[in-house]
Amino acid sequence: MQKLEQIYEGKAKKVFKTDDPNLFIVDYKDDATAFNGLKKGTISGKGVINNQMTNRFMAKLEKAGVPTHFVEELSERETLVKKVSIVPLEVIIRNISAGSFAKRYGVEEGIVFDQPTIEFSYKNDELGDPLLNTAHALALKLATPEEIDTIKKYAFAVNDFLKDFWAKCGVTLVDFKLEFGRLVDGTIVLADEISPDTCRLWDSKTHEKLDKDRFRRDLGGVEDAYEEVMRRMMGAI
Numbered sequence: 001m002q003k004l005e006q007i008y009e010g011k012a013k014k015v016f017k018t019d020d021p022n023l024f025i026v027d028y029k030d031d032a033t034a035f036n037g038l039k040k041g042t043i044s045g046k047g048v049i050n051n052q053m054t055n056r057f058m059a060k061l062e063k064a065g066v067p068t069h070f071v072e073e074l075s076e077r078e079t080l081v082k083k084v085s086i087v088p089l090e091v092i093i094r095n096i097s098a099g100s101f102a103k104r105y106g107v108e109e110g111i112v113f114d115q116p117t118i119e120f121s122y123k124n125d126e127l128g129d130p131l132l133n134t135a136h137a138l139a140l141k142l143a144t145p146e147e148i149d150t151i152k153k154y155a156f157a158v159n160d161f162l163k164d165f166w167a168k169c170g171v172t173l174v175d176f177k178l179e180f181g182r183l184v185d186g187t188i189v190l191a192d193e194i195s196p197d198t199c200r201l202w203d204s205k206t207h208e209k210l211d212k213d214r215f216r217r218d219l220g221g222v223e224d225a226y227e228e229v230m231r232r233m234m235g236a237i
């Protein structure tokens, strides 16, 4: 598989064309940003961890009935994926109050919900990824009603899988963000990444934060936290 020209560079990953028009290569960086790129830094070794963690989860989710863009891990930082056009929605599932939910509704972090919540943001950096509901997404023609139904179904299935998996590692899955894409034939598949960049992961006993909030909130020990969750994941896989 030949890595051809770069077609996109995001905050944490680069995407390259390959000699197969239906396949892309994703290359994970150590760059970290927060607050829509306002805060910038590096988390050493993050790209390797996020690549390997994402791929292991995608392979498992595929078996659990959630189609994904994952094809094959090529190196520590590079993965072959199916070409998708990303649905411009950030899909956020929450099991416990934290982050923008706690802030927006004026509640403390750590309230365990009876049912997981789902919310969408419009993936648009210029607008600061504004929150929107299903009717707004339909009005803006970001997705069809059928696609939204499929995305919701898959997002909750991912939550069921990840919550159980992390529990076995002594980790509580607080919330996470997913992105979906359309294959060339229109099929909706899970894309992007599942990593400590995109999930809130708390130690089940101590509630210590083991995710990117350590970077966002200047808590220190960022690299150690990423290594710790990766180590625990590898022990359970």
Ligand code: TMP
Pocket (backbone or CB within 6 Å): 092, 098, 099, 100, 101, 175, 176, 177, 197, 198, 199, 200
């Ligand atoms: P929030 O509480 O800041 O809305 O974040 C909810 C979840 O989404 C959390 O696990 C972090 C993740 N997330 C991203 O992956 N990318 C983002 O740009 C933001 C704002 C959150």
Ligand code: ASP
Pocket (backbone or CB within 6 Å): 011, 033, 034, 035, 036, 037, 038, 197, 212, 216
């Ligand atoms: N990566 C996102 C940004 O820079 C935010 C985050 O993950 O907190 O905007």
